[in-house]
Amino acid sequence: MGLSKTEEFVQADITLAKYAKALGHPARIAILRILLERNTCICGDIVEELPLSQSTVSQHLKELKDAGLIKGDIEGKKVCYCINENNWRHAQQLLQSMFVSYTSCNTSCC
Amino acid sequence: MGLSKTEEFVQADITLAKYAKALGHPARIAILRILLERNTCICGDIVEELPLSQSTVSQHLKELKDAGLIKGDIEGKKVCYCINENNWRHAQQLLQSMFVSYTSCNTSCC
């Protein structure tokens, strides 16, 4: 359904899940790659690179912005997008520390 | 809606998004933490640690399994869960390489 119950979980897990959820769609990964590819802000031009309508891309951009992974500032007639450095590093660190905490299973049942 | 259109994106992005999506809920992060905490398989006991019903937890487990992040083998009366080592490392590598590809924005518009 989309009931949340997130209040029952620890904050770090909620934050990590929020970042991961934002990464959980190919279009948003593609948007991030465009932003990453050139290490500069992108003012427009994102819609043309994706097989989606302008409104849909705008919606995906909003989700990335809401999750904190990107920033978007108005720059005249266009809007200027780029990675949100602080949160990007934060997400990286949270994910990394979870992934790194894995050590091979020492039982053989799986 | 949940229209997909994933066929229009590159495979690596689709795979990465699939892993990220599975990580996109606090309950599933919590489940993974339980599996990571003890470096052994868990036969049962996962439901008791979460503030969710058995059926809901089972559903989350299924999603983690479908995404490939965990394995679950039948072990007598219980089911034995653990991290899927190969895919775990694959997800880690895909995420890591995306995050690492970021270098600070050299323009000042954002």
Added chain:
DNA sequence: TTTTATTATCGTAATATTACGATTAAAGTT
């Protein structure tokens, strides 16, 4: 064999997500 324990699945309701076209909003351009 009946009972018990454990997990998956079904049915379902509520909410969220994804996608689009149409419209709006805001700032340049003519």
Added chain:
DNA sequence: AACTTTAATCGTAATATTACGATAATAAAA
């Protein structure tokens, strides 16, 4: 001022997700 460009938002339909209780399925235990 009227027009154009760019991006957000609205309205919407279709599908997915999340949650639960109830039921099924399976295997161990009695």
